[in-house]
Amino acid sequence: MSVRNLCDERIQQERKNWRKDHPFGFYAKPVKAADGSLDLRTWVAGIPGKPQTLFENATFPITISFSEEYPAKPPKVKFPAGFYHPNVYPSGTICLSILNEDQDWRPAISLKQILLGIQELLDTPNPKSPAQEPAWRIFQKDKEAYKKKIIEQTKKYANPK
Structure with missing residues (x-):
């Protein structure tokens, strides 16, 4: 089975x-896609803020891009550019160990685990892994x-009432 087929099969399963x-x-x-078909390699997703946190009552949009090397390599996951958070680069790319192939990424990590991990990161930033200096500095000081x-x-990003 080719790498491409493995990737597509895994995304279908996810x-x-x-x-x-x-x-x-x-x-x-x-x-x-423009022709009306589904582009399984590019997803849109929303992560709700946890109740009783500064993020509650909002759903935060992200995009997920799967490469042909998925699941051997993690997907690229991004908030909109300029998203304010110590662990989000100005481009929107999320700095999270389970999304880093040199850190905690494992092919067995599911889409559900990724999104729950990002939800957790929203309210509990990792000061040891800053991605955006202004947000990191203010979070610290x-x-x-x-x-x-x-x-x-x-x-x-507030949810409509």
Whole structure:
């Protein structure tokens, strides 16, 4: 079986598993190509903020790009460019060990585990792995200013009532 077929097979399986069992409030689906077919390599997803955190009552959009080398290599996962968080690069790329092939990525990690890991990272930034200096510095030195910025950003992604 070719690498490409393995990748496509795994993504199909992830899609099937996700549709059967995904956490409440989350969504993840392949995007539609220009011809109306599904592009299984590119997904849009939403991660709800956890209750009782600065992120609650909002759903944060991400894009997931699977390369031909998936699951040997992790997918690329991004928030919109400019997303404010100590562990998110200005480009939107998320700095999380399970998404790094040189750290904790394992081919057995599921889409569900990735999205839950990102949800956890939102409210519990890793100060040892800064990706964005201004957010990291404020998170370290001025918790009130950090809180204010997160509340501001969360309003942008607030769930409609």
